[in-house]
Amino acid sequence: MDSHTVLFGVIGDPIRHSKSPVMLNRAFGAIGINGAYAAFHVLPDQLEHAIAGIRALGFRGLNVTIPHKIEVMRFLDEISVGAQAAGAVNTIVNENGRLVGYNTDGIGYVRSLKEEAEPDLAGRTIVVLGAGGAARGILWALAQEKPAAILVANRTESKAAELAATFDSEFRIQSIPWGDLEAACSTADVVINTTSVGMSPNIEALPLDPAWLKPGSVVSDLIYNPLKTAFLEQAERLGCRIHGGLGMFIYQGAYAFEYWTGQSAPVDEMREAVLESFP
Ligand code: ATR
Numbered sequence: 001m002d003s004h005t006v007l008f009g010v011i012g013d014p015i016r017h018s019k020s021p022v023m024l025n026r027a028f029g030a031i032g033i034n035g036a037y038a039a040f041h042v043l044p045d046q047l048e049h050a051i052a053g054i055r056a057l058g059f060r061g062l063n064v065t066i067p068h069k070i071e072v073m074r075f076l077d078e079i080s081v082g083a084q085a086a087g088a089v090n091t092i093v094n095e096n097g098r099l100v101g102y103n104t105d106g107i108g109y110v111r112s113l114k115e116e117a118e119p120d121l122a123g124r125t126i127v128v129l130g131a132g133g134a135a136r137g138i139l140w141a142l143a144q145e146k147p148a149a150i151l152v153a154n155r156t157e158s159k160a161a162e163l164a165a166t167f168d169s170e171f172r173i174q175s176i177p178w179g180d181l182e183a184a185c186s187t188a189d190v191v192i193n194t195t196s197v198g199m200s201p202n203i204e205a206l207p208l209d210p211a212w213l214k215p216g217s218v219v220s221d222l223i224y225n226p227l228k229t230a231f232l233e234q235a236e237r238l239g240c241r242i243h244g245g246l247g248m249f250i251y252q253g254a255y256a257f258e259y260w261t262g263q264s265a266p267v268d269e270m271r272e273a274v275l276e277s278f279p
Helices: 020-031 043-055 071-075 081-086 103-116 134-141 158-164 178-187 230-239 244-261 267-277
Strands: 008-014 035-042 061-064 091-095 098-102 125-129 149-153 173-175 190-193 218-221 241-243
Touching: 008 020, 008 043, 020 244, 043 071, 043 098, 043 134, 061 244, 071 098, 071 173, 081 098, 081 103, 091 125, 098 125, 098 244, 103 134, 103 178, 103 241, 103 244, 125 134, 125 178, 134 149, 134 158, 149 158, 149 178, 158 173, 218 230, 230 241, 244 267
Parallel strands: 008 035, 008 061, 125 149, 125 190, 149 173, 190 218, 218 241
Antiparallel strands: 061 091, 091 098
């Protein structure tokens, strides 16, 4: 670091668990960029001041995490189409004082799914479990791949219907009753768990009966703690191709890096840095 170092960071509450600084600093080092990335614990009542602060200090970029992803949108100058669809911003680019908000979670997830499990999503049938913020975050990006249909099922069915209704029919996103999940899974090419079921410490919990899954289909879980959920373990045993949530984290960071620097992200080094940081 010197007086030319370009500044980046992540804001959230809590934030000390974040692996973004380790991942992004490794990326800057690998490419030879004079940048530094730190984690800032920002409480909700300080969010506006934090954003004013990055303007004043001339940060080039910022990641935004829980609980600020929605609220932060009010303080930005422009919101990308993808972030508008996701209803949330996780990446800010400072374009000469103009703060532009993006969402790299959804596109990061899809890039990871394509790189690590299924390169061609066009014409496929995708089942999405859950209708919370995580589901909303990936639906727009999934729809860009032109699947035949995206079927959203949620324990609270009205939430799935409300979420699907926020998208125009051209996106081919529709809700299905929870009771139709078994039939939907038996014909789906890709099943994605966006619920928190199976997340540490409740690592034995399953979001649906694995017996419903079709051998050969892709089964994906957004959870990355544990790296391989009980749901994925069982799906693998049944002959499904499995995809864990770590890639989503890596690639959301890769897109942020690329937006900030204009250079391709060193994804392998970023993944290595994150894996090394696990206890
Ligand atoms: P996130 O931002 O991680 O998506 P969220 O908005 O609280 O978090 O959404 C959590 C999702 O997990 C919801 O779809 C929730 O279903 P409900 O809308 O019915 O609450 C789902 N979920 C959480 N616990 C669940 C459980 N035990 N069984 C089924 N779905 C569950």
